[in-house]
Amino acid sequence: MDIDGADATAAGARALDDEDPLASLQARFDLPDEWYLDGNSLGPASDESVAALEHVIEEWRTLGIRGWTEGNPPWFWYGERLGGRVADLVGANGGEVVVGNSTTVNIHTLIGTFLDLADGTKVVVNELDFPTDHYAIRSQLRARGLDPADHLVVVESDDGRTISEDDIREAMDSNVAILFFPSVLYRSGQLFDLETLTKIAHEYGAFAGFDLAHSVGAVPHDLHAFDVDFAVWCHYKYVNAGPGAVAGLYVNERHHGVTPALAGWWGHDKETQFEMSLEYTPAQSAGAWQIGTIPLFAAAPLDGALSVLEEVGMDAIREKSVALTEYLIALCDERLAQRGVRVGSPRAPAKRGGHVALEHGRAYALGDALRERGYIVDVRPPNVVRVCPSPLYIGFHDVWSFVDAMADILDSESLENSEKRGVT
Ligand SMILES: Cc1ncc(COP(=O)(O)O)c(C=O)c1O
Known part of the structure; x- marks a missing residue:
């Protein structure tokens, strides 16, 4: 064990915490349990996110409908304004990002849009994807009369944990419309090289699109510089904007001006939206992919949550995240x-996102036993306990304590008892 000379004792963990420049941030989060290691599913509330929500509730009370134009800031431009801030997290120009809809809806509208723009008709995905991606893509293929059995190309995994770039390349041909991949696999945490995948897609004349749900707020991105065509993500994981928080999307500026597959009035050119024309004029920005009225109460916490990330900066966040996952491993x-x-996660930090997959034959029983002791993790089939030491509110001693509890559980009776309840 050699994480900067630390030893595997509790004192060694505390010494790492003493040197951590982000350690004091934990106090700004409401952590529902003592060891909250599930921030890759739902990040906790921060003082800033709750204050931003309360601010909008107060404006609703005092301004009513005038809030759309007289709110501070006005609600009408909320999606565009927050998009401009989130653009910094993903390495995009301001107009290339908007905050709107949900991730699944954004996959629908962007896959649909890029299928309409493409010469090819196939979409390349992988067998370890989060299911909603496949559901949405199949729907969009079917809506265009394309049988998913022929047009959804699913790259297989050699080891059940990761997907190789060689296998992705092999799946490509000139009839591929879109290579659509996650940045980080939700189970093993494999982090893909988006620049390389974008190049592969473009070599075959396909568009490159990404689902960044498991990396935004944990890993810096450079979407514009890598020439990525489009991307989607949520804000309720590492960005800590709350359950069901409004999602984000990126569309490279060279594609602005087209009519989205799922058009709605909130994506209409804002200058003329209230002329109420029945003809749709898309906003000349990623804002065109908004659909309906932005749900303010699901967007306001993001306003506050972003302040915390901006204060720290993505490089410092990633640095601590890598240190924590290295330490955990x-x-x-x-x-x-x-x-x-x-x-079960890749060992090279450059190939790993913000969480670690720990595999065990009795993962479900282990997850139960951990939660009973106040260690909040989640379990994904068939055998993965996902552990997320999210860098804004988890420290090295938290990780040490988690591993200590896990060792104790594995040595004790409690795991056997859980197993007898049939939760394996
Ligand atoms: C990779 C990925 N895509 C999409 C989603 C779900 O998106 P939505 O917010 O639409 O439920 C998740 C949820 O965890 C996810 O992990």
Whole structure:
């Protein structure tokens, strides 16, 4: 074990916390449990996000409908304004990002749009994707009379955990319309090189689109510089904007001006929206992919949540995230491997997102036992306990304590008891 000379003791963990420049941020979050290691599913509330929500509720009380134009800032431009700030997190120009809809809806409208723009008719995805991506893409193919059995090309995994770039390349041909991949696989945490995948897509004349749900707020991005065509993501994981928070999308500026597959009045050119023409004129920005009225109460917490990320900066966030996952993996090797736990995430930090997959034959029972002790993790089939040491509010001693609890559970009766309840 050698994380900057730290040893595997509790004192070693505390020493790392003492040197952590982000340690004081934890106090600004309301952590529902003592060890909240599920921020890759739902990030916690921060003082800033709650204050931003309360601010809009107060404006609703005092301004009513005038809030759309007289709110501070006006609600009418909320999606565009927040999009301009989120653009910094994903490496885009201001007009290339908007905050709107949900991730699934954004996959629908962007896959549909780029199928309409493409010469090819196939979409390349992978078998370890989050299911909603496939559901939405199949719907969009069917809506165009394209049988998903022939037009959804699913790259298979060699090891059940990761997808190789060689296999992605092999799946490509000149009839591919879109290569659509996650930045980070939701189960193993494999982080893809978006620049390389974009180049592969473009070599075959296809568009490159990405689902960044598991990386925005945890990993810096450079979407514009990499020439990515489009991307979608949510804000309720590492950005901590609350359950069901309004999602984000990016469309490279060279595609602005087209009519989105799912058009709605909130994506109409804002200058003339209230002329109420029955003809749709798209906004000349990513804003065109908004559909209906922005749900303010699902967007306002993002306003506050972003302040925390902006204050720290994505490079510092990623640096601590890598240090925490390295530390977690090193402790697992030292203390959990002999107890039957296998690290299912890539070992190279450059190939790993913000969470770590720990594999165990009794993952569900283990998850139950951990939660009973106040360690909040989640479990994904068939055998993965996902552990997310999110860098804004988790420290090294939290990680140490989690591994210590896991070792104790694996040595104790509680796992056997859980198993008898049939939750394996
Ligand atoms: C990779 C990925 N895509 C999409 C979604 C779901 O998106 P939505 O916010 O539409 O439910 C998730 C949810 O966890 C996800 O992990």
